[in-house]
Amino acid sequence: MNTISIYKCLCDPIRLRILNLVKDGPLCVCHIQEILEEPQAKVSKQLTYMKNHGLLESSRCCNWTVYRLAEASHPVFESNLKCLQDCQGEFPVFKVDLAARRKLILRLKKEESSCPIPELTRW
Amino acid sequence: MNTISIYKCLCDPIRLRILNLVKDGPLCVCHIQEILEEPQAKVSKQLTYMKNHGLLESSRCCNWTVYRLAEASHPVFESNLKCLQDCQGEFPVFKVDLAARRKLILRLKKEESSCPIPELTRW
DNA sequence: ACTGAATATTCTCTGACTGGAATATTCGGG
DNA sequence: CCCGAATATTCCAGTCAGAGAATATTCAGT
Numbered sequence: 177m178n179t180i181s182i183y184k185c186l187c188d189p190i191r192l193r194i195l196n197l198v199k200d201g202p203l204c205v206c207h208i209q210e211i212l213e214e215p216q217a218k219v220s221k222q223l224t225y226m227k228n229h230g231l232l233e234s235s236r237c238c239n240w241t242v243y244r245l246a247e248a249s250h251p252v253f254e255s256n257l258k259c260l261q262d263c264q265g266e267f268p269v270f271k272v273d274l275a276a277r278r279k280l281i282l283r284l285k286k287e288e289s290s291c292p293i294p295e296l297t298r299w
Numbered sequence: 300m301n302t303i304s305i306y307k308c309l310c311d312p313i314r315l316r317i318l319n320l321v322k323d324g325p326l327c328v329c330h331i332q333e334i335l336e337e338p339q340a341k342v343s344k345q346l347t348y349m350k351n352h353g354l355l356e357s358s359r360c361c362n363w364t365v366y367r368l369a370e371a372s373h374p375v376f377e378s379n380l381k382c383l384q385d386c387q388g389e390f391p392v393f394k395v396d397l398a399a400r401r402k403l404i405l406r407l408k409k410e411e412s413s414c415p416i417p418e419l420t421r422w
Numbered sequence: 423a424c425t426g427a428a429t430a431t432t433c434t435c436t437g438a439c440t441g442g443a444a445t446a447t448t449c450g451g452g
Numbered sequence: 453c454c455c456g457a458a459t460a461t462t463c464c465a466g467t468c469a470g471a472g473a474a475t476a477t478t479c480a481g482t
Contacts, residue, residue, distance in 0.1 A: 179386055183310035187303055188439095205459060218441070220460060225439085239449050239458050251385045255378055262374045263302055311470090328429060341471075343430055348469085362428050362479050 177230030177250045185226050186256060189267070190214065194222060195245075196260050196270045197277055198232070202244035211276045300353030300373045308349050309379060312390070313337065317345060318368075319383050319393045320400055321355070325367035334399045 185191050193212055197203055203211075209219045223243050226232045231253065234243045245257075264270050308314050316335055320326055326334075332342045346366050349355045354376065357366045368380075387393050 179315070179389055180310055180312060183306050187306035187310055189303060192302075206457085209458095215442075216459075217443080217461085220458095221440085224460075236448090236459095241459060252379070252382050255382055256375070259375050259378055266302055307469095329427085332428095338472075339429075340431085340473085343428095344470085347430075359429095359478090364429060 177246060177248065177253065179250070179252050181229035182231065182250060182253050182256070185229050185231050188222070190218070191222050191226060192260065192263075192267065193269060193273055194219075194226070194243075195231070195257065196267075197273055198243055198245055199257050199260065200274065200277065202242045203277070204237075204240040204242045206240070207277075207280060208243070211273055211280060300369060300371065300376065302373070302375050304352035305354065305373060305376050305379070308352050308354050311345070313341070314345050314349060315383065315386075315390065316392060316396055317342075317349070318354070318380065319390075320396055321366055321368055322380050322383065323397065323400065325365045326400070327363040327365045329363070330400075330403060331366070334396055334403060 186195075190212070194208060197208060197211060205216075205220060205223060208223070209216050212219060223232060223234070227234055227243070230248075231246055232243050233246045234241050236242075260270065309318075313335070317331060320331060320334060328339075328343060328346060331346070332339050335342060346355060346357070350357055350366070353371075354369055355366050356369045357364050359365075383393065
């Protein structure tokens, strides 16, 4: 992870939305895809992009791939993750996404889904 | 100026170097060019790029164009300008550039150059 | 009007990303 | 072993940004 990589990742709205989601905790691809309402390949490619640039890490559990913020962080990255909250005015969708995230987590708990619920389990 | 524009500008080393310079005060193109030791067209194009994205403003004085940080700022931009100081380890050139900037300003004062010295005059 | 300094723009080529569609891969269950 | 779910990758076409070289523009001084 380096400064240029960080900024390259941050200059796309979809990637900002993803970071806004995973900053609250790990999520698997299908969850992100469902919350963003974007095509699977699109989401997967952006996740791979950010993973290649060192911002995200992933782990496989059965058929699911869980993405989370990279352990080894970077001051610029930390600082800009905090900035995301200030951008709610500019990206109203951030709040909508987070609401959808909470709703999804609740549903998964209720259904006792076999899909990994990152809120409850760490992989 | 909006968040995406800001990040698009920040993800290039030359542009970071330029911002690192002008955050300490306005400079004209020839100064920036001299400090960075980069071709004129390259510098000019990156300045235009950042101006078009709203991060910089310019004013013309005679034959010189002075660039400065845009008046109307943005929390993300402010925050990342401050980050530049933390990046000295990653971009040792930042410190070199600032030293060259100070040296240049001194020389211009000494020579009583007709070229606008932003430290002394505002246009 | 001509010259030179300072700056901007244009052209061409190239590399990096994007999106959509399709295909491949991996894995658990029957 | 086949199927479907979850995910990744590939292919293709389009756009954007970068570099270098060349040219254009603007302006002050002679």
